[in-house]
Amino acid sequence: MKPTPPDVPWGVIDRIVATVAPRTAARRYAARVAIANLRRGHDAAARGRGTDGWRAGSTAADAEIAVAGGALRDRMRDLVRNDPLAAKAVQVLVSNIVGTGIRPRAAAADPALNKLADDLWKRWAPRADADGHTDFHGLTALAVREMIEGGEVFALRRRRRASDRLASPVQIQLNEADHLDGAKFDNRPDGGRIVQGIEYDALGRRRGYWVFPDHPGDAMPVFGRRFESLRVGAEGVAHLFERQRVQNRGVPWGVPAMRALRELGDWQTAELVRKKIEASMVGFVFGADEDQQSMAPVVQDADGNRIEQFEPGLIGYVRNGKDIKFNTPASTSGIYEWNRVQQHIISAGFRVPYELMTGDLSQVNFASSRVGLHEFRRMVEAVQWQVVIPMFCQRIWDWVMEAAWTAGSLPQPEIAVEWAPPRFESVNPLQDVTADLLEVRAGFSTPAQQIARRGYDPREVVEEWQKYAALFDQLGLIFDADPRRVSRAGLAQAVDAGGSSPPPGER
Numbered sequence: 001m002k003p004t005p006p007d008v009p010w011g012v013i014d015r016i017v018a019t020v021a022p023r024t025a026a027r028r029y030a031a032r033v034a035i036a037n038l039r040r041g042h043d044a045a046a047r048g049r050g051t052d053g054w055r056a057g058s059t060a061a062d063a064e065i066a067v068a069g070g071a072l073r074d075r076m077r078d079l080v081r082n083d084p085l086a087a088k089a090v091q092v093l094v095s096n097i098v099g100t101g102i103r104p105r106a107a108a109a110d111p112a113l114n115k116l117a118d119d120l121w122k123r124w125a126p127r128a129d130a131d132g133h134t135d136f137h138g139l140t141a142l143a144v145r146e147m148i149e150g151g152e153v154f155a156l157r158r159r160r161r162a163s164d165r166l167a168s169p170v171q172i173q174l175n176e177a178d179h180l181d182g183a184k185f186d187n188r189p190d191g192g193r194i195v196q197g198i199e200y201d202a203l204g205r206r207r208g209y210w211v212f213p214d215h216p217g218d219a220m221p222v223f224g225r226r227f228e229s230l231r232v233g234a235e236g237v238a239h240l241f242e243r244q245r246v247q248n249r250g251v252p253w254g255v256p257a258m259r260a261l262r263e264l265g266d267w268q269t270a271e272l273v274r275k276k277i278e279a280s281m282v283g284f285v286f287g288a289d290e291d292q293q294s295m296a297p298v299v300q301d302a303d304g305n306r307i308e309q310f311e312p313g314l315i316g317y318v319r320n321g322k323d324i325k326f327n328t329p330a331s332t333s334g335i336y337e338w339n340r341v342q343q344h345i346i347s348a349g350f351r352v353p354y355e356l357m358t359g360d361l362s363q364v365n366f367a368s369s370r371v372g373l374h375e376f377r378r379m380v381e382a383v384q385w386q387v388v389i390p391m392f393c394q395r396i397w398d399w400v401m402e403a404a405w406t407a408g409s410l411p412q413p414e415i416a417v418e419w420a421p422p423r424f425e426s427v428n429p430l431q432d433v434t435a436d437l438l439e440v441r442a443g444f445s446t447p448a449q450q451i452a453r454r455g456y457d458p459r460e461v462v463e464e465w466q467k468y469a470a471l472f473d474q475l476g477l478i479f480d481a482d483p484r485r486v487s488r489a490g491l492a493q494a495v496d497a498g499g500s501s502p503p504p505g506e507r
Contacts, residue, residue, distance in 0.1 A: 075262075089352045120400075130156075151249070152239065156173045169406070212228075370427055389421075
């Protein structure tokens with residue numbers, strides 16, 4: 001569709017010029033149309049009194065992060081430590097993105113190799129943490145928390161000796177963003193460069209990170225600490241952060257809501273102090289004091305002491321008066337609605353539903369809650385598959401398989417893998433399970449896909465079913481959950497003389 005030309009009036013002078021010199025009139029009118037187009041433009045880019053305070057730079061994302069990244073991390077961490085809304089928003093995101101863990105499943109063409117790799121991973125995962133505090137799933141949750149709260153996190157590969165008796169001789173150490181030497185900039189002789197502590201080759205590919213061995217903000221004694229950054233090869237570092245622009249470092253997720261969150265907290269504190277003062281003052285007694293009429297007015301308590309602080313049940317006595325006035329606290333109508341609106345703004349900045357951040361379910365019904373959760377889960381799935389799995393989980397799987405191959409535990413260093421994020425709890429389990437069953441029966445998905453969507457290993461589920469089916473047959477037990485014996489309608493399956501399979505129409 002062609003753009004609509006501006007409405008430029010055709011005046012008296014235009015008509016006179018068009019009568020005498022049509023070509024000149026046409027050029028003159030075209031120039032006026034061009035000027036009108038320039039004036040029309042984008043309202044958001046207009047300059048005037050309404051946009052004087054709008055400061056918008058054209059700097060690169062990394063340049064902005066280099067200047068403001070440290071302050072953003074510090075302020076976000078302070079909010080998470082001290083503000084319940086920020087703490088809950090971060091917890092909701094971590095619980096939904098990682099939950100009980102994002103689980104791998106070997107997907108090579110050889111079933112025997114898959115079983116070997118899966119067994120090795122299960123023995124390695126409980127001892128994945130180089131600090132010895134948690135397992136692989138705990139590391140994933142901590143890494144995602146650091147990404148949300150601090151903007152980014154670095155997972156370092158730590159090779160181990162055979163004497164450490166690990167299933168794969170490697171462990172993972174997590175470093176906060178502060179470990180990266182962000183003040184290091186340099187040009188390398190081979191055409192590479194170092195920008196904010198990240199080293200690139202001449203083609204712009206990452207080849208190293210300059211990190212501090214100790215946290216720069218650690219409270220340990222200065223003696224023995226190393227303040228010089230050391231180079232770590234990029235092949236041994238997994239850098240987890242969300243790219244919202246063409247950038248090489250991350251920023252905390254709650255940045256759009258930080259100002260609103262801080263100001264809401266300040267307002268709530270001020271409102272609480274005001275209410276406490278109002279509740280403390282019962283009233284003031286204005287009594288005649290003829291002996292001290294010339295003295296300046298003074299507020300005292302019942303014992304004659306000058307009032308310097310407010311206490312519950314306070315009654316003040318004022319000189320030079322003959323009356324008593326009781327305090328009437330100010331009305332707070334509308335405060336709940338205003339507070340809820342501000343919390344909606346904050347939840348949008350954190351990308352978390354308002355109901356999950358605050359626990360307030362008074363404004364939703366069953367249908368609206370499902371719609372809101374559906375959109376939130378789509379965002380969570382995007383983060384899982386576009387950020388966490390490729391930038392963190394996959395890198396660690398590759399390290400573990402490569403180290404196991406080096407140690408002789410695997411026949412090859414690279415093994416394909418499929419990842420299964422944790423399932424989302426269903427709002428209506430019966431309805432959702434029925435829909436999943438219909439998908440499988442219609443051929444839209446496989447049983448393995450549906451099992452993996454729920455966070456389980458399909459191979460393990462099938463093997464367990466096989467084991468329990470044999471046990472049921474041995475003991476002569478029949479359960480409704482056994483489709484070999486009971487149909488969907490709860491009726492006994494027909495068994496022919498040649499076997500135990502029911503007719504196709506009864507399955």
